[in-house]
Each structure stands twice: as structure tokens, then as C-alpha cells.
Amino acid sequence: MVSERGLDVLRAIVQDYVASREPVGSKTIVDRYSFGVSAATIRNDMAALEEDGLIAAPHTSSGRVPTDKGYRMFVDHLAEVRAMTTAQRMAIRTFLEEGADLDDVLARTVRMLSQLTNQVALVQIPVVPRSYVRHVELVLLSPSRLLVVLITDAGRVDQKVVELPQGDDQPLVDDVALAELRARINGVLVGRLLADVPATLQSLAETLPAPRRTVLERIGAALSATVDDRQDRLILAGTANLARTERDFPGSILPVLEAIEEQVVLLRLFREMELDERGVSVSIGRENPLVGLAETSILAGGYRSSAGEVARIGVLGPTRMDYSGNIAAVRAVARYLSKLLGEE
Amino acid sequence: MVSERGLDVLRAIVQDYVASREPVGSKTIVDRYSFGVSAATIRNDMAALEEDGLIAAPHTSSGRVPTDKGYRMFVDHLAEVRAMTTAQRMAIRTFLEEGADLDDVLARTVRMLSQLTNQVALVQIPVVPRSYVRHVELVLLSPSRLLVVLITDAGRVDQKVVELPQGDDQPLVDDVALAELRARINGVLVGRLLADVPATLQSLAETLPAPRRTVLERIGAALSATVDDRQDRLILAGTANLARTERDFPGSILPVLEAIEEQVVLLRLFREMELDERGVSVSIGRENPLVGLAETSILAGGYRSSAGEVARIGVLGPTRMDYSGNIAAVRAVARYLSKLLGEE
DNA sequence: ATTGGCAGTCCGGTGCAAGGAGTGCCAGGC
DNA sequence: GCCTGGCACTCCTTGCACCGGACTGCCAAT
Numbered sequence: 001m002v003s004e005r006g007l008d009v010l011r012a013i014v015q016d017y018v019a020s021r022e023p024v025g026s027k028t029i030v031d032r033y034s035f036g037v038s039a040a041t042i043r044n045d046m047a048a049l050e051e052d053g054l055i056a057a058p059h060t061s062s063g064r065v066p067t068d069k070g071y072r073m074f075v076d077h078l079a080e081v082r083a084m085t086t087a088q089r090m091a092i093r094t095f096l097e098e099g100a101d102l103d104d105v106l107a108r109t110v111r112m113l114s115q116l117t118n119q120v121a122l123v124q125i126p127v128v129p130r131s132y133v134r135h136v137e138l139v140l141l142s143p144s145r146l147l148v149v150l151i152t153d154a155g156r157v158d159q160k161v162v163e164l165p166q167g168d169d170q171p172l173v174d175d176v177a178l179a180e181l182r183a184r185i186n187g188v189l190v191g192r193l194l195a196d197v198p199a200t201l202q203s204l205a206e207t208l209p210a211p212r213r214t215v216l217e218r219i220g221a222a223l224s225a226t227v228d229d230r231q232d233r234l235i236l237a238g239t240a241n242l243a244r245t246e247r248d249f250p251g252s253i254l255p256v257l258e259a260i261e262e263q264v265v266l267l268r269l270f271r272e273m274e275l276d277e278r279g280v281s282v283s284i285g286r287e288n289p290l291v292g293l294a295e296t297s298i299l300a301g302g303y304r305s306s307a308g309e310v311a312r313i314g315v316l317g318p319t320r321m322d323y324s325g326n327i328a329a330v331r332a333v334a335r336y337l338s339k340l341l342g343e344e
Numbered sequence: 345m346v347s348e349r350g351l352d353v354l355r356a357i358v359q360d361y362v363a364s365r366e367p368v369g370s371k372t373i374v375d376r377y378s379f380g381v382s383a384a385t386i387r388n389d390m391a392a393l394e395e396d397g398l399i400a401a402p403h404t405s406s407g408r409v410p411t412d413k414g415y416r417m418f419v420d421h422l423a424e425v426r427a428m429t430t431a432q433r434m435a436i437r438t439f440l441e442e443g444a445d446l447d448d449v450l451a452r453t454v455r456m457l458s459q460l461t462n463q464v465a466l467v468q469i470p471v472v473p474r475s476y477v478r479h480v481e482l483v484l485l486s487p488s489r490l491l492v493v494l495i496t497d498a499g500r501v502d503q504k505v506v507e508l509p510q511g512d513d514q515p516l517v518d519d520v521a522l523a524e525l526r527a528r529i530n531g532v533l534v535g536r537l538l539a540d541v542p543a544t545l546q547s548l549a550e551t552l553p554a555p556r557r558t559v560l561e562r563i564g565a566a567l568s569a570t571v572d573d574r575q576d577r578l579i580l581a582g583t584a585n586l587a588r589t590e591r592d593f594p595g596s597i598l599p600v601l602e603a604i605e606e607q608v609v610l611l612r613l614f615r616e617m618e619l620d621e622r623g624v625s626v627s628i629g630r631e632n633p634l635v636g637l638a639e640t641s642i643l644a645g646g647y648r649s650s651a652g653e654v655a656r657i658g659v660l661g662p663t664r665m666d667y668s669g670n671i672a673a674v675r676a677v678a679r680y681l682s683k684l685l686g687e688e
Numbered sequence: 689a690t691t692g693g694c695a696g697t698c699c700g701g702t703g704c705a706a707g708g709a710g711t712g713c714c715a716g717g718c
Numbered sequence: 719g720c721c722t723g724g725c726a727c728t729c730c731t732t733g734c735a736c737c738g739g740a741c742t743g744c745c746a747a748t
Contacts (some may be wrong), residue, residue, distance in 0.1 A: 043710085043711065044721085060728050060729055061709070061711050061729050062709080062711085137478065139495060139497055147445060151481050151493055153484075153485075154485075155491045155505070157503045237605070238605075239605060240604075243596060253587050254584060257584035261581070261584050369740070370741080381690070384743095385691075388743095401741090404698055405697045406699075406741060406742085692745105697743105698739105700738095704735090708730085710730105711729100713725090714723105714724090714725090717720105717723100718721080
């Protein structure tokens with residue numbers, strides 16, 4: 001059974017180990033922290049902590065190192081989340097304020113978060129289902145390939161290429177037909193909610209003759225796909241920090257880099273993390289469903305875009321990281337981002 | 345003075361070292377390659393090669409390793425560029441054929457190139473000055489922020505946000521004014537060459553009264569900037585390969601990752617490399633102007649987009665790499681890409 | 689020009705001993 | 719019942735010496 005003081009010892013071990021990367025022994029603790037008891041007593045507490053799987057010794061007669069479970073305990077019950085310094089707040093504010101388009105703001109934000117935490121930072125592109133269609137543009141790239149561009153009033157621009165069915169020798173649509181189609185589509189769609197696009201387009205399609213109708217249906221499919229596609233991307237920054245913290249990955253950083261390249265998996269993981277009451281979620285080491293990330297921790301926070309939808313922003317790094325500081329940074333950045341995007 | 349056979353020895357050393365990562369000695373060479381002379385003779389040749397700075401010994405009495413200069417000699421005079429296997433050709437073809445929009449094609453291409461070479465692959469987004477304006481869309485994001493979207497007939501969509509001057513309390517443009525502006529701009533721009541956009545817009549601006557004019561000038565600036573901006577980006581893939589070849593970076597992969605993140609510098613370097621008669625350019629180790637890349641080599645090839653402009657595609661990896669194979673891969677992929685984009 | 693031979697150099701692994709850090713446990717004190 | 723000092727023990731780390739292996743460079747002979 002771990003005593004009250006035992007938890008304080010755990011906190012000390014985590015802090016010391018995170019700071020020094022050295023397994024920490026009982027003597028170090030009595031020297032560096034004022035517990036008012038002897039090393040032998042600390043040793044008893046440490047034995048209890050080890051019993052409970054909160055710390056482990058790399059080998060007999062070495063200092064202790066926190067386990068994933070130990071970090072979990074630290075994060076849930078022991079870490080006081082430090083407030084950001086005013087200097088840091090200022091940095092965030094000035095960094096984000098030079099507004100530009102959405103992609104740009106996200107790119108800046110994530111770069112800043114990576115600098116703040118010295119870890120890899122990631123942000124999920126927000127979904128904006130409440131926004132309205134501003135314009136749809138069709139561009140014929142070749143007789144059989146059509147570029148569809150969708151512009152919404154939230155400032156998002158998405159594009160998609162559709163392959164046109166090409167039954168006979170002659171192309172299905174020529175420039176004139178396309179111009180008419182464009183006018184019609186814009187006629188019914190401009191001003192509509194994004195969510196209503198598929199239905200509206202469907203009813204338009206029904207008024208058309210068969211060959212033209214197929215084209216319209218494909219365009220409709222592209223437009224709906226375009227909305228979903230976008231949220232399937234992550235913007236990230238600070239990959240170089242992985243090399244900086246390389247010594248904290250006992251294996252190699254290879255699987256981590258692979259996971260980052262394989263955005264899809266990482267994104268799903270990121271999205272499924274559920275925020276706690278502090279607005280941040282932490283996934284530590286082997287808690288993580290991806291084997292390649294068994295030695296990394298992921299922090300995720302949520303931010304709210306103008307349409308009120310929540311997307312994720314967070315950092316990824318070795319399990320040996322400064323949880324207090326990083327949680328604070330993620331939270332602060334997420335808040336500023338919400339504020340910034342809400343203003344628009 | 346390096347003899348004829350000396351160069352053959354150099355070739356053998358490079359090939360062997362690239363294959364085995366072991367410094368190669370005279371005995372290895374006579375064993376593995378059929379020179380028909382004794383080890384002592386090879387030793388003499390090696391002494392000459394060392395004299396000329398083409399190879400070096402990590403320490404006294406060890407085998408030799410190619411220097412940057414040695415690799416250079418190998419690449420320029422000794423490497424026969426292997427043709428791609430038919431399997432590889434097939435892979436390239438099928439991989440690239442599922443066309444989509446430009447960004448998508450480039451993303452696929454670069455991913456494939458990284459798999460083909462086991463290195464980091466990069467591609468520069470092509471400039472398309474010969475293409476025509478298809479549509480310009482203006483979206484008011486907030487009273488003082490305007491999103492400008494430019495669609496060209498080459499299938500490119502670019503966006504930019506402009507800050508509007510906001511002199512008095514009331515906004516400079518409202519929805520009605522914007523609609524009129526949009527109509528006017530499209531009226532003069534649609535169908536124009538991209539290169540003519542600034543001039544055309546300028547003459548339109550001159551017909552307008554002062555406040556409206558400022559707005560138009562800003563939009564014009566954004567449109568020209570948008571064209572330049574885009575080519576200032578690289579799409580890359582295969583970063584994980586850096587971790588795989590980590591042992592080939594005597595120092596650390598940190599500076600390499602940093603250079604990759606700092607796209608701007610890398611891009612300039614990439615752009616300034618001049619292609620040789622084989623259509624590929626190679627920059628080896630310290631030849632490289634960036635200190636962080638002193639242990640990496642960069643291969644660059646050119647591809648031609650529909651408008652006939654040339655952009656770069658290439659790979660980046662440790663100086664100890666398979667130059668023959670990688671040059672062949674870059675060249676093959678660049679050709680297919682030119683063909684693919686030319687067709688559209 | 690090429691060759692075999694030989695001395696010399698350096699790396700890398702191994703075995704051994706000493707030093708140090710840290711633990712576990714126990715018996716005694718508050 | 720909790721805390722403490724002490725002690726034996728374990729294991730890592732460092733330094734040292736040593737040896738074998740892999741080369742090279744040079745030289746005299748062909």
C-alpha cells in the first residue's frame with residue numbers, strides 16, 4: 001500500500017528523472033527534497049511504489065525510474081499545472097495575432113506550440129459544417145477530368161478532381177455545357193449550408209437528362225467528399241525535436257517517425273482521445289494503441305472553431321517529458337486559438 | 345597521379361563501401377573483384393587515390409572510405425546509371441496513373457520516389473505562369489479581412505487573406521460593394537494570362553475612386569503574391585528513412601531534420617542546382633552550402649509541367665548512398681511526371 | 689610495373705580489479 | 719507502529735593490460 005508520503009516520493013522521482021534522465025535513488029531524494037526523514041525510510045516507500053508498479057529499477061541496485069503507470073498517477077493526481085509565464089503568454093499572443101488564412105494560422109500555431117514544448121506539435125484541421133457555400137467553380141482539365149472547387153464563407157477553399165465518364169468518342173461536356181452547369185449549380189447552392197449540399201444537388205440532378213445527370217452526380221459526390229477529406233489531415237511541426245530527444249527513446253525514433261508519416265492512424269488516435277475536466281487528454285506509453293508509440297506520450301487539447309466545432313491540437317514526445325509544462329502549453333495555445341478563430 | 349586501374353579501384357571501393365558500410369581494404373578488393381593483380385599493387389593504387397584526396401582512412405591501418413571528392417569522381421565518371429527494372433517501371437506507372445489534382449499527384453509521386461530510393465524525397469510545386477485566370481472569388485471573413493481565391497485553368501487554386509484598411513468606424517466594403525468589385529475583377533481578368541494580372545488590375549484600379557482603389561490594389565498585391573508564394577513550398581515524403589539510415593550520419597540527423605523543417609533554405613538550394621546532361625544534379629556532402637547538410641547528398645532532377653516550366657524533384661540522404669540507383673530513380677520518376685502533367 | 693614479405697600501427701574485444709551507487713533487510717530506538 | 723543507522727550484497731562503470739586481427743607502408747627482388 002502506498003502511503004501519503006509515498007505519493008510525494010513518486011512526484012519527486014518523476015520530477016527528478018524528467019529533469020536529469022538519471023534513475024533516482026533514495027539518497028538523491030533526501031538530499032534534493034526536504035522530506036525530513038532518512039534515506040532508509042524513503043527506501044521503504046520506494047519498495048511500496050515498486051510493488052504497485054509505479055516505479056521500476058533498470059537493474060538491481062540502481063535508482064528508480066517512473067513506469068507508464070507512475071507517469072499516469074503523476075499526471076492524474078500529482079502534477080500541478082503551472083500557469084504560463086507572462087512572457088510566454090505574450091509570445092503566444094503576438095505570434096498568433098498576425099492573422100492570415102486558416103491554414104496559415106494553424107501552421108503558425110503548431111510551430112509555436114512545438115517551440116514552447118520542445119516536442120512535435122500537431123493540429124487537426126477543423127470541420128466547418130455550419131458554414132455556407134460561397135461559390136463553386138468548375139474547370140475542365142482535360143476532356144475527361146474536371147476540377148471542382150468549393151469556396152465557403154468561413155474562408156475555406158477545397159478542391160477535388162472528378163473523372164468524367166467518357167462513353168463515346170466525343171466528350172461528355174464541352175465549355176458551353178460546363179458554363180451552363182456552373183451557373184445552375186451556383187444558382188442553387190450559393191448561400192446554402194454545407195450540410196445541405198448533397199440533397200440540394202440531388203434534386204437539381206433529377207431535373208436533368210441522363211448523361212448530364214451523371215456528371216452532376218459525380219460533382220455532388222466530389223463536393224461531399226471534399227468536406228470530409230479535409231479533416232483527415234494533420235498539420236505538424238517540430239519533427240526535429242524528435243532527434244533532440246532521441247536519447248529518451250530506448251529503441252529508436254524510427255517507429256515514431258513512421259507513425260507521423262502514416263497520418264491516418266495517428267489522426268484517428270488523436271481524435272479518439274477524450275478530454276478530461278482540464279480540457280486536455282494524455283495518453284502515456286503503452287496505454288497507446290499503436291505499438292510504434294509504446295515509448296511516446298501524446299497530449300491532446302481541443303479548440304473551437306468559429307462554427308463551434310471542436311478539433312484537436314496537441315503534442316507528441318517521449319514518455320519522459322515535462323507533463324506539467326506541456327499540459328499548460330497545450331491548454332493555453334488551444335484557448336488562444338479558440339479565441340482567435342471565434343473572433344472571425 | 346591516379347592510373348586507369350586506380351579509377352577502377354575507386355569504383356570498387358565506392359560500391360563496396362556503399363554496400364557494406366565497412367572501410368574497404370586491399371585484400372577485400374582482390375578477393376571480391378577480379379583485378380588480376382595482387383593486394384600490394386592495389387595498395388599502391390590506393391596510396392595514389394589517397395594522395396589525390398579521393399579516399400581516406402578513418403585511422404592508420406584501416407580500410408579506406410570514399411571522400412566527398414571520391415564520390416564526386418564516382419558520380420561524374422565512374423557510375424553507370426542502371427536502367428530501372430521493368431517491375432519498377434510498372435510500379436511507377438500504376439502508382440502515378442490514378443490521377444487526381446496537382447497536389448495529390450505530387451504527393452503520390454514523392455511518396456513513391458522515397459520508397460524507390462529509401463531516402464527522403466522532395467518535390468517543388470511547379471510555377472505555372474502560362475496559365476489563364478479562370479475565376480477570382482472574394483470572401484469577406486470579417487469587416488477588415490478579405491479572402492482572395494484565384495483559380496486558374498491549369499487546375500491550381502490559391503488563396504490569400506488581405507487585411508483591409510479600416511479608416512473610420514464603418515467598414516470600407518460591404519457585401520454589395522464586394523459583389524460589384526467581384527464582377528468587375530472577373531470581367532477584366534478571366535481569360536487573362538497569369539503574368540498579365542498585375543498590369544490589368546492596375547489599369548482597372550486607376551478608373552476607381554481613392555478608397556475603393558486601395559482595396560483593389562491590395563487585392564492585386566495578394567494575387568501576384570499568391571503566384572510566387574506557392575512555388576516557395578516543397579512537398580516531401582520518407583522522413584522516416586532518415587532514421588533508417590541514421591548510422592550513416594556520423595554526427596546526428598538533427599541538423600538534417602532542421603534543414604528539412606526550414607524549407608526555405610533547402611528550397612533555394614534545390615532550385616539553384618544546375619542539371620547536367622543526364623538531367624540530374626548531384627550535390628555531395630560539403631559541396632553543399634548548408635553546414636547542417638555536410639554529411640548529406642542531394643540529387644535533383646527537373647520535370648516539366650503542362651505550361652512547359654521546369655520544377656525540381658529529387659532525393660536527399662547520407663553521402664553514403666547508392667548514387668547509380670538513385671540517379672536512375674530520380675530520372676525515371678521525373679520523366680513520368682513530365683509525361684503525366686504534359687498530357688493534361 | 690608488380691610482387692611477396694615483413695614490421696608497425698591501430699582498433700576492438702576480453703578479462704580482471706577497484707570504486708561507487710544504491711538496494712534490502714534487520715535490529716534497535718522513539 | 720513507524721523510523722533509523724548499519725551492513726552485506728548486487729550490479730554498473732571505469733580503467734588497465736593484453737591479445738588477435740586487419741590493415742598499411744615500405745623494400746628488395748622479379
